[in-house]
Amino acid sequence: MAKLVVRNLRKLFGDFEAVKDVSFEVSERETLCLLGPSGCGKTTTLRMIAGLETPTSGYIYIDEVLVNDVPPQKRGIGLVFQDYAIFPHMSVFDNLAFGLKVRRTPKHELTARVDETARLLGLSDVLHKSAKGLGLSEIQRVAIGRSIILDPKILLLDEPLSNVAAKVRERMRGELKRIQKEIGIATVFVTHDQLEAMVLGDRIAVMKDGLIEQIAKPDEIYAHPHTLFVADFIGSPSMNLIECELLEKEERVFLDAKDFAIDVIKFAETIKKKATGPELIMGIRPEDLSMSKKKIDPKAIRGEVQFIESLGSSSIYHLRVGQRPLLVKGLLEVETGDKVWVMFDLKKLHLFDKKTEVAIW
Amino acid sequence: MARMEQMLKLVARYALLIVTILWTLGPVIWMISLSFKPPTEWYSPNIIPQRPILDNYVSLFISTVPIGGTYFMTSIAEAITRPFINSLIIASLSTIFAVLIGFLAAYGVSRYRAGGTFTIFFTLLTRMIPGATFVAPLMVYYATLRLLDTYQALILLYTAVTLTYSIWILKGFIDEVPAEWEEAALLEGAHPWRVVTQVTIPLIKGGIAASALFIFILNWTEFLFALVISVTQIVTLPVQISMYASAVGRMYGPQAALGLIATIPMVIIGYAIQKHLITGFTFGRVR
Amino acid sequence: MSTALRKIAEWSRRPKKFGRLLMLPLTIVQNFVLIIPFGIMIFLSFTTWHPLAGVEWWQAPIAGLPNFVKAFADARFQWALIRTVIFVATVVPIEFLLGLGITLLFLGEFRGKKIFTSIVLYPMMVPLIVVGLSFFLMFQDFGPVNLIILKALFGGETMISWFLDPTLAFLTIMLADIWQWTPLMFLIVYSGLVSVPQRLIEAAKVLGASSMQILRRIQLPLIKPLIIVALIIRGLEAFKVFDTVFIMTGAGGPGTATETISAYIYKLAILYNNLSYAAAVSLILLVALALVTRLAIKPLAVKPE
Numbered sequence: 001m002a003k004l005v006v007r008n009l010r011k012l013f014g015d016f017e018a019v020k021d022v023s024f025e026v027s028e029r030e031t032l033c034l035l036g037p038s039g040c041g042k043t044t045t046l047r048m049i050a051g052l053e054t055p056t057s058g059y060i061y062i063d064e065v066l067v068n069d070v071p072p073q074k075r076g077i078g079l080v081f082q083d084y085a086i087f088p089h090m091s092v093f094d095n096l097a098f099g100l101k102v103r104r105t106p107k108h109e110l111t112a113r114v115d116e117t118a119r120l121l122g123l124s125d126v127l128h129k130s131a132k133g134l135g136l137s138e139i140q141r142v143a144i145g146r147s148i149i150l151d152p153k154i155l156l157l158d159e160p161l162s163n164v165a166a167k168v169r170e171r172m173r174g175e176l177k178r179i180q181k182e183i184g185i186a187t188v189f190v191t192h193d194q195l196e197a198m199v200l201g202d203r204i205a206v207m208k209d210g211l212i213e214q215i216a217k218p219d220e221i222y223a224h225p226h227t228l229f230v231a232d233f234i235g236s237p238s239m240n241l242i243e244c245e246l247l248e249k250e251e252r253v254f255l256d257a258k259d260f261a262i263d264v265i266k267f268a269e270t271i272k273k274k275a276t277g278p279e280l281i282m283g284i285r286p287e288d289l290s291m292s293k294k295k296i297d298p299k300a301i302r303g304e305v306q307f308i309e310s311l312g313s314s315s316i317y318h319l320r321v322g323q324r325p326l327l328v329k330g331l332l333e334v335e336t337g338d339k340v341w342v343m344f345d346l347k348k349l350h351l352f353d354k355k356t357e358v359a360i361w
Numbered sequence: 362m363a364r365m366e367q368m369l370k371l372v373a374r375y376a377l378l379i380v381t382i383l384w385t386l387g388p389v390i391w392m393i394s395l396s397f398k399p400p401t402e403w404y405s406p407n408i409i410p411q412r413p414i415l416d417n418y419v420s421l422f423i424s425t426v427p428i429g430g431t432y433f434m435t436s437i438a439e440a441i442t443r444p445f446i447n448s449l450i451i452a453s454l455s456t457i458f459a460v461l462i463g464f465l466a467a468y469g470v471s472r473y474r475a476g477g478t479f480t481i482f483f484t485l486l487t488r489m490i491p492g493a494t495f496v497a498p499l500m501v502y503y504a505t506l507r508l509l510d511t512y513q514a515l516i517l518l519y520t521a522v523t524l525t526y527s528i529w530i531l532k533g534f535i536d537e538v539p540a541e542w543e544e545a546a547l548l549e550g551a552h553p554w555r556v557v558t559q560v561t562i563p564l565i566k567g568g569i570a571a572s573a574l575f576i577f578i579l580n581w582t583e584f585l586f587a588l589v590i591s592v593t594q595i596v597t598l599p600v601q602i603s604m605y606a607s608a609v610g611r612m613y614g615p616q617a618a619l620g621l622i623a624t625i626p627m628v629i630i631g632y633a634i635q636k637h638l639i640t641g642f643t644f645g646r647v648r
Numbered sequence: 649m650s651t652a653l654r655k656i657a658e659w660s661r662r663p664k665k666f667g668r669l670l671m672l673p674l675t676i677v678q679n680f681v682l683i684i685p686f687g688i689m690i691f692l693s694f695t696t697w698h699p700l701a702g703v704e705w706w707q708a709p710i711a712g713l714p715n716f717v718k719a720f721a722d723a724r725f726q727w728a729l730i731r732t733v734i735f736v737a738t739v740v741p742i743e744f745l746l747g748l749g750i751t752l753l754f755l756g757e758f759r760g761k762k763i764f765t766s767i768v769l770y771p772m773m774v775p776l777i778v779v780g781l782s783f784f785l786m787f788q789d790f791g792p793v794n795l796i797i798l799k800a801l802f803g804g805e806t807m808i809s810w811f812l813d814p815t816l817a818f819l820t821i822m823l824a825d826i827w828q829w830t831p832l833m834f835l836i837v838y839s840g841l842v843s844v845p846q847r848l849i850e851a852a853k854v855l856g857a858s859s860m861q862i863l864r865r866i867q868l869p870l871i872k873p874l875i876i877v878a879l880i881i882r883g884l885e886a887f888k889v890f891d892t893v894f895i896m897t898g899a900g901g902p903g904t905a906t907e908t909i910s911a912y913i914y915k916l917a918i919l920y921n922n923l924s925y926a927a928a929v930s931l932i933l934l935v936a937l938a939l940v941t942r943l944a945i946k947p948l949a950v951k952p953e
Contacts, residue, residue, distance in 0.1 A: 371758075377753050381750060381753065382767055382768070384827075385767060385771060386767065388782040388783065388786060388827065391782070391786055391791075392781075395785060403790070405790075405795070406792060406796045408792075469671045473670065489937060490934060493888070493910035494930035495689070495930070496930075497917040497926035497930060498692060502685045502688055505704075520677055521682050524674060524677065578773075584776060584891040585910070589914075599775060599776075599777040602778065616785065624774050628774070630773075632773070635769065
């Protein structure tokens, strides 16, 4: 059995169903990310795993033990809060040692374990500094160290990098990844930042309104989003989503998006089988579109450049195709007002049923 | 098992709370009890009077009334009306002055950094000094100025002493009002006085009221200097209470009644500004 | 009138001048009421003037240091000081501990918390004199302490004359102070405790700390600076104790058993009319206080902020 098993968790706050039905498993050495916008239930789920909230129904197993009724300190969890909450009036040493002191661990064992954890996290130099004067990255490591020194079975992180400024965030993200790999505990963390999820998570569970929309490896989520929500949420810039209709006219089967059309005669059958109706939503990521100044491909579609966001190594081109906006990521020597030809890579095209919002291609 | 523990904890908590309440209200209850007891019961341990009377209270206003049927030779006439009025006048005027002058000074310190460190140090100092140390010089001083036994003497004194609190508290409130708001009003051509009265003061109305009430309580209950400076003319309520207690021997009933009457206004005001007291006393102001 | 206002308006544009103008009333009052008497105190202490000496006080000849010499040899003065220090040293810690105890009692939510809190704060609002009066009445020979409490504890007709025994009288004074000011300590400690961020407590709980451990290791250490300030302020106030002493034991009885330093100086000035000596003693006391606070503040001023 996996280290952490969550089954059919449900949580009601009065009339509000914060978590509807959540199930997943996390193995040792694996990091699962709960990703979603605020209010989707990810933090509530985390708190239920930690024991700070009681599930309305459902089961939580840690290391094959049902822990629903077990208080947080006896579950064998390590919890790192969003604002780290290290004790400002104590030294780094005392912060790390807190959990052990509270359990009356004998002094020499305590010192040994603190030294070891400090070494693992690169805190050996600041061990005797007061927690008040530490930098943000050090504070994060103290918060983590404080939890893992107790040899928890699972590690829980609540929005570990939300409080951090953008520039520092990159560096700390890398550090966090390194620490995760070294420590190797089953980890669950919560975030609303999809980039964080992609980098730090071995698997991602995208949540919305108390339910998991999709749970898979980052590559899989990126390449094959199961629902419209996941497709839209993951990826920066967001996927282009275009409403269209599957039409059959004069032996042509195509997706009519009013401003342009795409022939899909090869896959028409598959589409028709899975869709509930002809109304669909087409999705293509900006980086999966290509542009050229001259019409090379007969199927290319014409667009006009509205404005350009330059990112350095590439740029985001805001195009207008007919009445419709379209984003393309790439690099082309054009200026605002120029006309370009856009090509769709049909292999990277996603189709979603308009009604169910489920992917059918 | 856990539930048993919880029940025990709850019982223990309420039991201790009741003990605390008894300790807290004990003296009050006894005072109330005494104030309604006839002289025959003054030396008895019962809390509820067997023959409750109002004479104790009445005798404070009209002194030659029999209490519970017994005539007492009281040497203090109208034990309460004059002192009450005196206390009211002195406390009110001192409070008004303290708040006015204190506001000006607090404004000066807050906005213009006037006074420098010495003033702040000095004002803190006035809190530390035991009042008794000034008894001798003040006696001499006021005697020379022929201010002994006058309203002015006490009013001036109280104003001076409570200015510390006044400035300290008001400065805190003035600091809270962003200076930019006043500057904006000034830029619009408003007269500086208008700026203060129409912008700053309305914003800290609550604070001014709270500090005024707080200082009022201090002035009303002040004892040492009132004792020293008053002779017969301007006896304040606290002094009256002490005189009544010693001069009249064991007249517990009226003494208790007097004490209660003196307390009630203070308690009312105290509860009214309870919230502000709490923020004022917790020196850990996280700003 | 309007020209005056205009002048003031002009001045308000010049910060320094206006600032000084604002402080003017304050300075006037303080000088008049406090500084001048202080000067008088200094002057008097160097004379041997007495109200019945036949001359006005400002004409009294400067006699130099005899008052001060007398003060240092004055056993009564010394004892008054010692008594007052004992008073402060006993009363303040007890008030703190009791306040802490009540705080523990009030932690968390329970039915009627608001009402209980209001009641517990009551003693702070009672005028000092009335507190003295209440306790005076309670500890009378035929008062409730003798008749009710002692009867319940020891049965029979125990009657203790509280105000006739030196130690017991001192005890009653202390009890009055404790009764009145424990709520203040409770207020300060409770507010401080409650202001500790909830997050820290949650974090400690998750790490396995019990409520006692959280209190000892997290909450109390964090409010230490607040408590120190509170103790000092309360200590300074307790040092000045007078009102209760006056009304309960007639400013020092029996004999001089409850004669605090304030009571002693008061008696010197009012009862014995020895104004110059009173001034000298007062001056010595002030200097001593200033020194002590200076010494005490230095190490503490390094800690906060």
